[in-house]
Amino acid sequence: MTESGNIKYNIRGEKPLKGYQIVRVRNVAHSKEVLDNFKNAVLTILKNKALSDEDPKWEKLLPQGIVNKIKQLDNDDF
Template sequence: MIEINNIKYNIKGEKPTKGYEIIHVRGISNAKEVLENFKNAVMVILRNKSLSDEDSKWEKLLPEGIVNKIKQLDDDNKKYDELLYDIDSSIYHFQDLKDWEWYSSLEVENGFDIIVKGDFSARFVNFIHCQNVPLANIKIVNADKNEYYELKTFKDYTTYKTLK
């Protein structure tokens, strides 16, 4: 699978010539852990495409650093922070997305970039955001249009709650 190889080996911020987005995450002290959890979650989902989004096995397959935090979110958190989803909803959205390719990632001081071709970014910010990453620290760049997109929600849960 090309995406799994790219996730593992394209770690220098390699960029295609066009048709890509960059997820910029900055200003977090545990950036390496957040990126590894995210990368591992994407690889698990890619390796288990035939598993139903509602299967309870996902909780065992996905990184604990994501599963444990998502389990701490209640309905009010999700009502006010629309970028938070349950595990099954996240898996459903991911499996529904067809035309994308993980291109590379790049670790930087207190942050990282993820470069993807196609439409990938906003729907999967959940697996980054749920790891106590404020939305203000996540930006999406459409490289073709040279436009930055800020992520907003009614109330970012990180302003009032820290997940353990």
């Protein structure tokens, strides 16, 4: 299964066959919303690999919560 397939369909803790990272969301209010936001961002990045990381289209493609967090970063954070 592809990486995007794993994100969409492995929702009961199934481990991919190889090369995976586990993201756990704990002690966060609205944890399902936070996890869904993260998953949507990863799926968006996978679908738009050809876009430059400087392309302004990312602001419209990525979830607003992630865009807001990225805007708060300074050069040292990158």
